[in-house]
Amino acid sequence: MQEIAMLDAIERYIRGEMLPEERVFFEQLRKSNPSVDQMVVEHTVFLNQMNKFGDRKNFRNTLNEVHNDLFEAGSIKERPQARIILWKKYQRVIAVAASIAGIVAIAISGLITYFSPKHSPEVELLKSRLNGVINKQKNFDQKLSATENALDNFKKSANAPTTQGKFGGTGFLLDARGYIATSAHVVNKADSVYVQNIKGEYFKVTPVYINDTTDVAILKIESKDFGNGKQLPYSIRKSGAEIGEEIFTLGYPRNEIVYNRGYLSAISGLNGDTMAYQIAIAANPGNSGGPIFNQSGEVIGILSGKQVSAEGVVFSSKARNIFKALDEIRKDTTTENLHVPLVSGVKDLDRVQQIKKIEDCIFIVRSY
Amino acid sequence: MRTEINEQALLKGLAVNDRIAVEAIYKQHFNMVQTMIVSNNGGPEDAKDIFQEAMIVLYEKVKSGSFELNCLIKTYLYSVCRRLWLKRLNQMQRFPNTAEAAEDIAPVEEDMAKHEERNDEFVLMERAMHGLGEPCKTLLEAYYLEKKSMMDIAAAFGYTNADNAKNQKYKCLMRLKKIFFDQYKNSGG
Numbered sequence: 001m002q003e004i005a006m007l008d009a010i011e012r013y014i015r016g017e018m019l020p021e022e023r024v025f026f027e028q029l030r031k032s033n034p035s036v037d038q039m040v041v042e043h044t045v046f047l048n049q050m051n052k053f054g055d056r057k058n059f060r061n062t063l064n065e066v067h068n069d070l071f072e073a074g075s076i077k078e079r080p081q082a083r084i085i086l087w088k089k090y091q092r093v094i095a096v097a098a099s100i101a102g103i104v105a106i107a108i109s110g111l112i113t114y115f116s117p118k119h120s121p122e123v124e125l126l127k128s129r130l131n132g133v134i135n136k137q138k139n140f141d142q143k144l145s146a147t148e149n150a151l152d153n154f155k156k157s158a159n160a161p162t163t164q165g166k167f168g169g170t171g172f173l174l175d176a177r178g179y180i181a182t183s184a185h186v187v188n189k190a191d192s193v194y195v196q197n198i199k200g201e202y203f204k205v206t207p208v209y210i211n212d213t214t215d216v217a218i219l220k221i222e223s224k225d226f227g228n229g230k231q232l233p234y235s236i237r238k239s240g241a242e243i244g245e246e247i248f249t250l251g252y253p254r255n256e257i258v259y260n261r262g263y264l265s266a267i268s269g270l271n272g273d274t275m276a277y278q279i280a281i282a283a284n285p286g287n288s289g290g291p292i293f294n295q296s297g298e299v300i301g302i303l304s305g306k307q308v309s310a311e312g313v314v315f316s317s318k319a320r321n322i323f324k325a326l327d328e329i330r331k332d333t334t335t336e337n338l339h340v341p342l343v344s345g346v347k348d349l350d351r352v353q354q355i356k357k358i359e360d361c362i363f364i365v366r367s368y
Numbered sequence: 369m370r371t372e373i374n375e376q377a378l379l380k381g382l383a384v385n386d387r388i389a390v391e392a393i394y395k396q397h398f399n400m401v402q403t404m405i406v407s408n409n410g411g412p413e414d415a416k417d418i419f420q421e422a423m424i425v426l427y428e429k430v431k432s433g434s435f436e437l438n439c440l441i442k443t444y445l446y447s448v449c450r451r452l453w454l455k456r457l458n459q460m461q462r463f464p465n466t467a468e469a470a471e472d473i474a475p476v477e478e479d480m481a482k483h484e485e486r487n488d489e490f491v492l493m494e495r496a497m498h499g500l501g502e503p504c505k506t507l508l509e510a511y512y513l514e515k516k517s518m519m520d521i522a523a524a525f526g527y528t529n530a531d532n533a534k535n536q537k538y539k540c541l542m543r544l545k546k547i548f549f550d551q552y553k554n555s556g557g
Contacts, residue, residue: 004538054513063420076398082407
């Protein structure tokens with residue numbers, strides 16, 4: 001209570017609300033009593049603070065009111081952050097530029113995809129791309145057969161496809177009635193497939209079996225006239241080959257038949273693939289689908305691709321995949337059953353003789 | 369010159385919180401400040417805050433009486449705003465677009481140092497008031513800030529008479545002083 005009375009007195013004193021006698025009395029009290037004096041000083045400071053505080057609060061309120069009034073009157077406008085301004089200003093330009101960039105990017109990647117050779121990064125599949133081959137072939141044929149029968153000429157070009165092919169590979173007869181084995185990747189994207197034998201004769205074929213996992217395809221020559229009835233000179237080996245076995249291949253990396261030889265390096269393919277062998281042999285685009293023969297002239301595999309990042313590593317699908325294919329074809333009752341030879345007819349011949357007998361059964365495969 | 373006279377008049381009005389003067393100054397200078405802030409990594413809210421803070425600096429300066437503005441209000445406000453904004457950007461770890469040339473910049477360091485001091489005091493005061501709770505806060509505000517009479521307050525708060533109200537006021541005041549001085553000591557003031 002005392003304190004309150006004191007405070008009251010102090011406030012009245014400070015505010016000048018005291019009567020003159022009171023004031024005189026109070027001032028004397030201040031002089032004589034230091035604690036009272038202190039309180040007066042403190043309170044003065046305090047009141048000062050409160051006043052200033054009040055002033056500022058009021059001023060702040062004024063500012064806010066003024067701001068709102070001016071804003072409503074339109075004298076001041078809210079401007080968004082510069083980045084946003086820039087964005088809004090250039091929004092359309094940016095949108096157009098972005099669309100153009102997007103379209104160009106898609107176009108370029110489309111072109112690249114279209115023109116780039118399709119191969120897995122590790123293994124290069126050895127089908128060849130064909131360019132203007134047909135014309136060359138025709139000219140070559142015509143030159144060669146200048147002395148031949150005109151009918152022969154006609155026969156050769158009669159069945160020829162009229163457009164350039166896209167991919168080329170090699171194939172070989174499985175059955176003399178016109179079943180040809182090749183690699184699946186040579187024909188799997190084709191609309192139509194043709195084959196050409198060593199004599200240059202063309203035959204249209206239909207794929208009757210394509211297996212991308214084993215990379216085996218079997219084609220059937222459409223013409224019913226095909227088939228010389230002769231038995232195939234080589235055989236397809238049922239059991240596996242062994243590493244170290246000497247091997248050879250015949251194929252069409254170019255428009256002439258090419259012979260190459262090598263040996264079996266491993267009984268599994270890339271990354272331990274049990275569907276394939278690894279062989280050491282010179283192989284080039286166009287060799288895909290070609291037969292891999294052992295010394296006896298038995299087909300032990302179908303050439304598939306080479307490993308890009310390694311030296312002298314070529315892969316071939318195992319011959320047992322051919323038998324697997326035959327089994328599956330057998331299940332399908334609409335096709336006739338194939339009979340592949342199981343005994344080689346060129347076993348004891350020397351290499352040159354072997355090739356002479358085999359080469360008639362090796363075909364260029366052209367897919368369109 | 370006319371502008372000078374006008375500016376003096378405006379400043380006088382500002383010193384007493386004259387609404388018309390405040391409005392005139394605000395209207396004349398806000399957009400310029402907003403442009404500066406907006407093109408320096410800031411938004412319209414920032415512009416409002418900074419501008420009003422600068423206005424307070426100017427207000428306190430002219431209120432103190434011992435003041436002569438040697439440059440245009442525009443220059444002064446701009447300099448203060450720029451300082452305030454750069455400081456705030458630094459605090460927020462955001463960096464301004466350009467290091468603008470120091471042309472037309474008024475020497476505002478001293479004023480700003482004082483401003484900061486005052487600000488700190490006011491923050492303390494505000495906190496103390498807040499710590500009071502009701503009814504003390506409103507009561508004290510009514511008496512000391514709004515300068516209402518004891519009679520009005522008694523009526524508004526439902527006290528039987530002015531004396532009762534007065535007693536209550538002093539009780540609140542004592543509490544406030546305690547809180548305030550405690551804080552003051554704690555903050556090393």
